[in-house]
Amino acid sequence: MVNARFMSVKSRARMRRFLQKFLGHLIIWIVGSFFFIPILWMVFTAFKSPDDVFRTPPTLLPHSVKMVTIQGKQYPLYDVKFKDGREMRLARIAVHAGVGTFVDPDNPSKKYEVRARFGKPVLVVEFHWHNFVDAMYRSVRPGLHVNFFVYLKNSTIYAVLAIIGTLVSSSPAAYGFAKIKWPGRDILFIIVLSTMMLPFQVTMIPLFLFFTETLHWGDTLLPLVVPTFFGSAFDIFLFRQFFRGIPDSILDAARVDGASEFQIFYRIVLPLSKPVLATIAIFTFLWAWNDFLGPLLYLSNPEHFTLALGLQDFQGQRNVAWNLLMAASVVFTLPVIIVFFFAQRTFIEGIKLSGVKG
Numbered sequence: 001m002v003n004a005r006f007m008s009v010k011s012r013a014r015m016r017r018f019l020q021k022f023l024g025h026l027i028i029w030i031v032g033s034f035f036f037i038p039i040l041w042m043v044f045t046a047f048k049s050p051d052d053v054f055r056t057p058p059t060l061l062p063h064s065v066k067m068v069t070i071q072g073k074q075y076p077l078y079d080v081k082f083k084d085g086r087e088m089r090l091a092r093i094a095v096h097a098g099v100g101t102f103v104d105p106d107n108p109s110k111k112y113e114v115r116a117r118f119g120k121p122v123l124v125v126e127f128h129w130h131n132f133v134d135a136m137y138r139s140v141r142p143g144l145h146v147n148f149f150v151y152l153k154n155s156t157i158y159a160v161l162a163i164i165g166t167l168v169s170s171s172p173a174a175y176g177f178a179k180i181k182w183p184g185r186d187i188l189f190i191i192v193l194s195t196m197m198l199p200f201q202v203t204m205i206p207l208f209l210f211f212t213e214t215l216h217w218g219d220t221l222l223p224l225v226v227p228t229f230f231g232s233a234f235d236i237f238l239f240r241q242f243f244r245g246i247p248d249s250i251l252d253a254a255r256v257d258g259a260s261e262f263q264i265f266y267r268i269v270l271p272l273s274k275p276v277l278a279t280i281a282i283f284t285f286l287w288a289w290n291d292f293l294g295p296l297l298y299l300s301n302p303e304h305f306t307l308a309l310g311l312q313d314f315q316g317q318r319n320v321a322w323n324l325l326m327a328a329s330v331v332f333t334l335p336v337i338i339v340f341f342f343a344q345r346t347f348i349e350g351i352k353l354s355g356v357k358g
Helices: 002-045 130-137 148-179 185-197 200-214 222-230 233-243 248-256 261-269 271-290 293-298 307-315 322-356
Strands: 063-065 067-070 073-081 087-096 099-104 107-115 119-121 123-125 139-141
Touching: 002 322, 067 087, 073 099, 087 107, 130 148, 130 322, 148 185, 148 222, 148 233, 148 261, 148 271, 148 307, 148 322, 185 233, 200 222, 200 293, 222 293, 233 271, 248 261, 261 271, 271 307, 271 322, 293 307, 307 322
Parallel strands: none
Antiparallel strands: 063 123, 067 073, 073 087, 073 119, 087 099, 099 107
16 A cells, blocks of 8 residues: 555656656747747748749748640649639640630640639749859849858958957956956956946947047958957956866966966966867857948948848848848858857857856
8 A cells, every 4th residue: 555655656756757847848949939930931931932932821841833844845834723613734824914824734735714813823842952052142232243252251251350369369368367466456357347338339439430530440340350359358257267267286386397477378278278268269250250230330342241231231122032132141140050069068168167167
């Protein structure tokens, strides 16, 4: 009797854990779908034809009207419903004033005159892979021969230089705050962190005037790249938190052996800091790759546009090819997904270590 009651309690506890886990995963799937469905729609729209984009009712998968060959020419295939209730699969060879001329693919000599609205196109799933090539080579500004490859090159240059500048400037500053004792260190670190409370909208106009009127760097990538070589408060904070977790005994032993602070930083601290280096590199890449406001402020020549600005410029045209816009958006999003997919373990480890140590 006791064993039966114990088994009953154990089975109820197991069922309760299963339901909790199931409901937890269900909530995650529901919330995740709100983010995943728009991405899925963007990807499938990138494979659609221009007519399929505006098809009613809309379809997720890309479809095209099935074509048949009659006397060496291609004609669309329709399911035509006649007034007497008959339904035939016919090829439409012409349409005039709302009346379509249809023929039987097996007997092209016999023609049918039917209102075009009584014909329903026969759809087949077809992926238009050439949309990606057309999108990248499409000239957004025909007079300047600027296409998305130019934007891709500019975004890559911006992201790479921003990563280099951030790592080169923020890491030694954080090492000074974490491992070197000097008067006023903590106070200055608080001042550095306090700059994070200033929104970009406050400093936007003074920086714009300084870079364009004083330094004459307008319409170049310099106002976007050069500030990264002067450190970032958030990145300095992450570096400092990680550096504080490195045992001081290792650094003291190197100092006893006669190593300089630069040698300690370069040969000991940096090799031990690969997780946080990768984390900040990913953060910087995401910020630079998705940056829209900065290029919008300083860049006016389409030849210098980044991908984020180029997509907006393409969308602002009078006749927008939405399938090509979605294809270019997939190309724009793909590097972010690839970087995070291959570096997610290092990324999560860097966030964990920099957040709990020190």
